[in-house]
Amino acid sequence: MTTPTIAEAARLFAAKTLSPRELVRDCLDRAERLNPVIHAFIRFTREAALAAAAESETRWMKGAQRGPLDGIPIAHKDIYETAGVVTTGHSRVLLHHVPQEDAATVRQWKAAGAVSLGKLATHEFAWGGPSFDLPWPPARNPWDITRFTGGSSSGTGAAVAAGVILGGTGSDTGGSIRMPAALCGTAGIKPTYGLCSRAGVLPLAQSLDTTGPLAWTVEDCALLLQAMAGHDPADPSSADRPAPDLLGGLRDGVKGLRIGVIRHFHETDMPVSPGMQTAIDTAAAALREAGAEVGEASLPSLQAFNAAGWVILAAEAYAVHEPWLRTRYRDYGEFLRERLAVAATLSAADYIQAQRRRRELADAVGEQMRHFDILLTAGSPGEARPIEQMTKWASFEGPNFTIPFNLTGQPGVVVTAGFGQGGLPLGIQIIGRPFEDAMALRVGHALETVLGLRGQRPKLPA
Amino acid sequence: MLHLQHQRTDAMSDPLSRPAFDTAMARAGIVLTEAEAEGIRAATAHAARFAAAVRVDRPVAHEPATTFAPQEPKR
Numbered sequence: 001m002t003t004p005t006i007a008e009a010a011r012l013f014a015a016k017t018l019s020p021r022e023l024v025r026d027c028l029d030r031a032e033r034l035n036p037v038i039h040a041f042i043r044f045t046r047e048a049a050l051a052a053a054a055e056s057e058t059r060w061m062k063g064a065q066r067g068p069l070d071g072i073p074i075a076h077k078d079i080y081e082t083a084g085v086v087t088t089g090h091s092r093v094l095l096h097h098v099p100q101e102d103a104a105t106v107r108q109w110k111a112a113g114a115v116s117l118g119k120l121a122t123h124e125f126a127w128g129g130p131s132f133d134l135p136w137p138p139a140r141n142p143w144d145i146t147r148f149t150g151g152s153s154s155g156t157g158a159a160v161a162a163g164v165i166l167g168g169t170g171s172d173t174g175g176s177i178r179m180p181a182a183l184c185g186t187a188g189i190k191p192t193y194g195l196c197s198r199a200g201v202l203p204l205a206q207s208l209d210t211t212g213p214l215a216w217t218v219e220d221c222a223l224l225l226q227a228m229a230g231h232d233p234a235d236p237s238s239a240d241r242p243a244p245d246l247l248g249g250l251r252d253g254v255k256g257l258r259i260g261v262i263r264h265f266h267e268t269d270m271p272v273s274p275g276m277q278t279a280i281d282t283a284a285a286a287l288r289e290a291g292a293e294v295g296e297a298s299l300p301s302l303q304a305f306n307a308a309g310w311v312i313l314a315a316e317a318y319a320v321h322e323p324w325l326r327t328r329y330r331d332y333g334e335f336l337r338e339r340l341a342v343a344a345t346l347s348a349a350d351y352i353q354a355q356r357r358r359r360e361l362a363d364a365v366g367e368q369m370r371h372f373d374i375l376l377t378a379g380s381p382g383e384a385r386p387i388e389q390m391t392k393w394a395s396f397e398g399p400n401f402t403i404p405f406n407l408t409g410q411p412g413v414v415v416t417a418g419f420g421q422g423g424l425p426l427g428i429q430i431i432g433r434p435f436e437d438a439m440a441l442r443v444g445h446a447l448e449t450v451l452g453l454r455g456q457r458p459k460l461p462a
Numbered sequence: 463m464l465h466l467q468h469q470r471t472d473a474m475s476d477p478l479s480r481p482a483f484d485t486a487m488a489r490a491g492i493v494l495t496e497a498e499a500e501g502i503r504a505a506t507a508h509a510a511r512f513a514a515a516v517r518v519d520r521p522v523a524h525e526p527a528t529t530f531a532p533q534e535p536k537r
Contacts (some may be wrong), residue, residue, distance in 0.1 A: 307515030326491035359526035396508040
């Protein structure tokens, strides 16, 4: 079976030409068969999935379906707590942790009828990877299994790209939704900070953490995000405002929108591969052709964002893990425990200076957003690198393109805008104003439609 | 308005000195082998570089981030 998108599957369910049981069973079978190759899952929940699919099928047959996610095979990054199902953070530290309750998003997607196939690989506690000394191996990129998936939502990126789930949960503290989406050739959105609840999700750095979906298309991301957006009093960072309509304007196009390409990010601050440069130029030209006004945005340097983002992320992550580091240091994988040990050397003044800098950087971006509705930049420097090049300190050495928008809290959508010389996908970022996630999705959908690249899937064993 | 200037030196992107590193690890309760300690200490150069980069000159009383707003109790 060719994996449908969520929107296509819902139409096929409605037409009764595909059943949830058929789709869930097919996805599960392929996921289990491919897992020794791509390592996207660390745990399957087959029996529960088949039971949920049968219930969904009954609802569709009665015309009592809960919406477009009813019967859709999804899975959760293993930092999302799942009631009665072990949730480890891909770590030996929580090897036997069985939550009593579902995370808010798990509960919301379940209520919408989505069927979870299991728990997905992640970098250890969303920061320590790709590691080979954990209870499970790191996920592999389905486009080339010698390559890195991006992280930390590595299993979600791999499973969506492989077509064994139609969507899944990720989390994004410094780019952990957008980087795997870019490198695995899926769509993904880091929503505005505060749009989606983080209740029941293992934290990394709480002033930066966001939850969000990855899926094959931007439309599918919008469907998934719609089901998880909204205020949750159980999460102190949750914005007390009504959930936005993320679907109504999705097909409104880009005519008249002002789009700013942050050229200095990918041309000067962190020069990208020729393929990525072409992908960005192609996307900008396509948006101009579709009626957008495309100009050039100027922000503080990528290095300035990266310094503030790294200090905040590291200091907050150390604060989360401090008690376990004292008592269970050797239960962590080498990458995470040593990164956290570096974080332990930061001072209180370092952290406060970084938070001050964050506010100034966010104000500078806010000023640019008076002139532009959307910003455009790279999702990564180029194609996915060989996994063995992702060394312990690699992520400390150069800036990434994603962390600026964790600092500012803005929504960021990743869309595949081309393929590199190695045949691997190249994802770019579409950045909106805070709480204008719908506009970022709208531009992403328009771009995805005109580029017409969604027909290309990685070649994997049947 | 009074400004404080951050003094920048090469040391701001050097690794922590061994005594300072050992103190930080002791405070964190992290026990390392000698080889681990030297590897992690070398990586503190990255942290020092980032910590230096977030220090920009601004008026001493200018506080853009770490203020606190008391909330009235809910009735």
